[in-house]
Amino acid sequence: MxxxxxxxxxxxxxxxxxxxxxxxxxxxxxxxxxxxxxxxxxxxxxxxxxxxxxKVSETPKSYKRKFTVCLMPLFGNFSDAHSLVEWVELNLLLGAEKFFVYDNSSAENIRCVLKMYAERNIVEIVQWPIPVKDVHYVGQIAQLQDCLFRNKPESEFIVNVDMDEFIIPRKDNVRTWSDFVANSSSGAFIFRNTFFLKETYDENSSSNALAKQFKLYSLLLSKHEPKVWVHGQRSKYIARTSMVTWLRVHDVLQSSSQIDLVSEDQAMLFHYRYWENKNVNTDNFVTDETVIRKYGETLVDNVKRTWTEIEAHRLKHCEPSSKNTS
Structure with missing residues (x-):
């Protein structure tokens, strides 16, 4: 040598x-x-x-999958299993084929759910034992590059969204990410963010009972803030792995091809956030039922089935302490 x-x-x-x-x-x-x-x-x-x-990351002649989702590291003993299941199941409907979940600190109920998805080859769990107090935001920049280079030989695109975010095509004839990127050679697609505030949900509303039971906020909320953030501020993206070199949280730093700044009438980043503000004035909020109309019925059915599978998996494979998977 x-x-x-x-x-x-x-x-x-x-x-x-x-x-x-x-x-x-x-x-x-x-x-x-x-x-x-x-x-x-x-x-x-x-x-x-x-x-x-x-590790060699040459562009393959054909990819194993089209879309892989990269999730920022779980931390702080994360335990919200309802959000995790909603996030996985809705993204599967949008076109995700695999999820790379980086785990710095999660509760037993989350590890049980992730293990079930991993056994179905939907999730790959990456342990991320870094000192969170000594690095910016759980090392998210490093995590994004890691996810990119792990997937360059295997996935045509990677999708960067957090667990409370979804990239939603808004045209009626565009249902999936595959539909959205069809006939485009762009290296990345950047989507503008808007907030759906969880504190505005009315528990006395006539929402779908199962959506309430499984806490599917993507179906319980149909009004978002009037503000749509500019590209580069709270935006997220879909990136073509063969054309991007470096990633940032809200945009792509370097691409060998065009970067599309997607208009809000084509697709948006729907961000479901709880701001702990009980006095929100929703008079000027914008009604958008895209998720409910296009994915609602199938999402409820899939989530219901998944929770049945999670319970069966827990009884066979998880520790007794994980009984409360919610």
Missing amino acids: YAVTSGIDNDFYYDLIFYRYVSYLFRCSSPNGQPAYASVVQTSCQQPSKLIVV
Whole structure:
């Protein structure tokens, strides 16, 4: 084995620097073909302290799947299983084929649900044991790059959304993400955000009883704030893995092709958030029943079936402490 040194190219990207640990993304050339290992040293004479195995991420002739969803790391002993199931099931209807779930800290009921989805080959769980107090927002920038490069050889697109967010096509004849990206060669699609406020839900409303039972806020809320955030502020995206190099939370930093700034009449990021404001004035809120109209009936049926499967899975595979899966 012999060593080849290569300087770091001018382009690099780093996370916020106000923490003990930061995420750095370096790019360097390889003058003698595909390397086996990589390391970062200050001088060419310095002995590397760690060697990282280089994984090839060439664009394949055909992909295993079209859409893979990358979820920011779970943290703070996350335990909201209803939100997790709603998020997975609605995204499956939208076109997701696999979910990469990064787990820093989750409750037993969440691990039980994730294990069930993992056994169905829908979820891949990535353990993420980083010091959350010493890095910006659970290392989300590093997590996004990790998810991108894990999926470059396997998935044509990755989708970046949080657990309370959904990228919703709004045209009646466009039901899935596949429909939306059809006939486009763009490297990424950035979607504007709007908030549906959970505190505006009226428990006495005539909403679907099963939607209430399973806490499906995407069906319980049909009015959003009038504000639609500009691209780059709270926006999320679908990115073509072969054309993007670096990702940020709300947009794509670098792409070898056009980036589409999607208009709100085509598709939007629906964001279901609880702001703890009981005095919200909804007089000027905008009614949008796209999710209810296009996915509501199927979503309720799928969620009901999934919760039955979760209970059966819990009885066979999960610890007694996970009995309360909700």
